[in-house]
Amino acid sequence: MSSTAVADFQALSDSATFNRWAEFQVREAADGESELVMPWRAGEMGQYAGFLHAGLVAALLDTACGLAAASLVGRVLAAQFSMNCLAPARGHTFTARGHVVKAGRTLVFTTGELFAHGDDSNVKLVATASTLLVPVVDPPATS
Amino acid sequence: MSSTAVADFQALSDSATFNRWAEFQVREAADGESELVMPWRAGEMGQYAGFLHAGLVAALLDTACGLAAASLVGRVLAAQFSMNCLAPARGHTFTARGHVVKAGRTLVFTTGELFAHGDDSNVKLVATASTLLVPVVDPPATS
């Protein structure tokens, strides 16, 4: 994809104050596919055992799914989100990928995966997700 | 429940750096029921339209479900998390409640609700969740 498009989706992500706080970096968002990266910060992102908090696992997966959908149909809101936590989310960096399975007029079905990057270039699948998104219909502009 | 028990679960919550960052306050955690409160911070918690980010909706619901489970079976890890986003999560405070539906030896089934507190004492149900948790078996102590 063009770097222009990535910059547009990075700006969309940065319009969310939580995404800025979490330093989400958009790597790809085109043709129903997306990739999002987040650096680990131990002092603010952990659950009680020191792994990445489930809320951040969900935030990464939900955002990656939303970007994949937005690349096809514009702005969306999540109606349903499901995730499976396969392994403790432990790493210095996390990468989430999103994929559109089907984009209809009223619903967009997506799936996503979260990978943890550890030492020695070790990459591990730690969670998967499935989301249903509803395209946001903008009100007609008034003049 | 006794204030001692609430203090214990607040300490458990505070052992998670993300929970401290989000200022989760445990109001109840006993007999398979829990209540958790979080104040809204616009500058760090929003999604792109200015509502509470789905990651924080998930974090509140997952934590409330985990506390409800922990009040019966001790420490747990989430294996599966599902949530329905019923309405935009907008308010000055959010309250999550968790309930144990069934606590088995290998799996604990829970449900949760998230309420947004707006102006004029308006309270609105904005999301529901269902989680499957696995009790954490501590390794036997060695001497």
Place this chain on the structure above:
Amino acid sequence: MSSTAVADFQALSDSATFNRWAEFQVREAADGESELVMPWRAGEMGQYAGFLHAGLVAALLDTACGLAAASLVGRVLAAQFSMNCLAPARGHTFTARGHVVKAGRTLVFTTGELFAHGDDSNVKLVATASTLLVPVVDPPATS
């Protein structure tokens, strides 16, 4: 509710050949609430251990949720269905209940429970479900 309304929803249920095969009996369908009953038939409805098959657990819960939604918004189609299997579904009769949590224009959120009726009037909650349904918009009549 009036017995007329129950008869209407029984007719809707009977328009599904699978519902007739499974002998679904509509007990209630009004104001976003529903109740559905099914008798157990060991020779056609079992999974490998002899309990009610997960497909029938899903069919009962999905139909109960659909009836609850239909009582408010007319015909619907399921977009997403989740269920938790709490206990082996064993009994001579099964009762499913459905409830509308929120009925919007494009999506209806529902929940449901499945109860197994055993000997000695024993009633047990064996599964819970959550479904997202989309109202079916009939095409405009042409003249």
Place this chain on the structure above:
Amino acid sequence: MSSTAVADFQALSDSATFNRWAEFQVREAADGESELVMPWRAGEMGQYAGFLHAGLVAALLDTACGLAAASLVGRVLAAQFSMNCLAPARGHTFTARGHVVKAGRTLVFTTGELFAHGDDSNVKLVATASTLLVPVVDPPATS
């Protein structure tokens, strides 16, 4: 895979009276992968609009996921089942595929897809699923 193994899993499937009623045919069950086929019977398998009933969509997906898991860890029971209904399930034959994502000691995570086979060799993805299964621990034999 060997035809012996397929015959064993077909026998396991046939031990479920519902699977025999629905004429489930096991095509593959090995190494965490499975394939299952079912012929459409309009007079017993339809929902109210004449498509395959959601209960049978669930039954096929749940069984395919269960066979995929069973090929790695032996008998299992479903604890959680989620499906997305992408399109009306219409066809003369349905094929479900199951895949193990992760097989742990206490939980097996799987995914599945359901394909509808229509006229002119048309094949369409109509539903996807995700299941969590618990390995069944057989009680020790007594003599």
